[in-house]
Amino acid sequence: MSALLEVRNVSRSFRTTMAVNDVSFAVQPGELLGLIGPNGAGKSTLFNLIAGVLPPSSGQILFEGKPVTGWKAHDMARIGVARTFQIPKPYRQLSVIENVMLSAFLREKSIAGSRKLAEATLADVGLADYAGSPASALTVGLLKRLEVARALAMRPKLVLFDEIMAGLTPTEVGAMTKFVAELPVRGITVIWVEHVLYAIMKTATRMVVINRGKQIAEGTPAVMARDPAVVKAYLGEEMILA
Ligand code: ADP
Ligand code: MG
Numbered sequence: 001m002s003a004l005l006e007v008r009n010v011s012r013s014f015r016t017t018m019a020v021n022d023v024s025f026a027v028q029p030g031e032l033l034g035l036i037g038p039n040g041a042g043k044s045t046l047f048n049l050i051a052g053v054l055p056p057s058s059g060q061i062l063f064e065g066k067p068v069t070g071w072k073a074h075d076m077a078r079i080g081v082a083r084t085f086q087i088p089k090p091y092r093q094l095s096v097i098e099n100v101m102l103s104a105f106l107r108e109k110s111i112a113g114s115r116k117l118a119e120a121t122l123a124d125v126g127l128a129d130y131a132g133s134p135a136s137a138l139t140v141g142l143l144k145r146l147e148v149a150r151a152l153a154m155r156p157k158l159v160l161f162d163e164i165m166a167g168l169t170p171t172e173v174g175a176m177t178k179f180v181a182e183l184p185v186r187g188i189t190v191i192w193v194e195h196v197l198y199a200i201m202k203t204a205t206r207m208v209v210i211n212r213g214k215q216i217a218e219g220t221p222a223v224m225a226r227d228p229a230v231v232k233a234y235l236g237e238e239m240i241l242a
Pocket of ligand 1: 018
């Protein structure tokens, strides 16, 4: 079986900064891949390249074996790649359900159909009670759930989560971790960028570690936690494992 996603020697520079430098990895269907690295490592940029928000400077991206390098975000969404943004950007003046409906329209052309898919997705992420609230009224924890709902309402095959735990309470982290861990069982492959390492370490099937744009390690969470290059990359940063 071919990989769901293949990233081959992908690089992206911004003027003099090599934000992503020759990164290669593959993701198999049903995996929950943890992508970690210190601040500025290039994680969000890598997500932008995979999701078609930015084109790579060089390298290739394949989805289900098909070359998709340089494809735009809406084309990537259509073939099944959805992402959340590190900084939630909901339409604040719209209601929670309207925000999710905008994503649902990718799959459901009618208003009724899109509302139904949005309702199911809100229930899924535990936001059903907030459907009619303006997005601007949500707390950080609820905004993160809205980001997740907006991505899942696109019915993705692959979802990219960018720091969906930041700012959450320990209880919210627990609930979100459980939710994310179940997605592969439901047929949604996950790549998860997270600073709350203990959450990702306990759920990821495999991890890719990057630092200063370069891939420095790849393996199971247990092996990564003992890898000297990984530990060194996190020196001076909080490496929360317990
Ligand atoms: P991470 O998500 O791992 O914290 P980023 O991908 O956000 O890292 O950033 C990687 C590097 O690329 C940083 O040095 C950042 O300043 C730079 N960078 C990211 N996006 C841009 C951009 N649009 N323009 C210029 N530099 C950028
Ligand atoms: Mg980032």
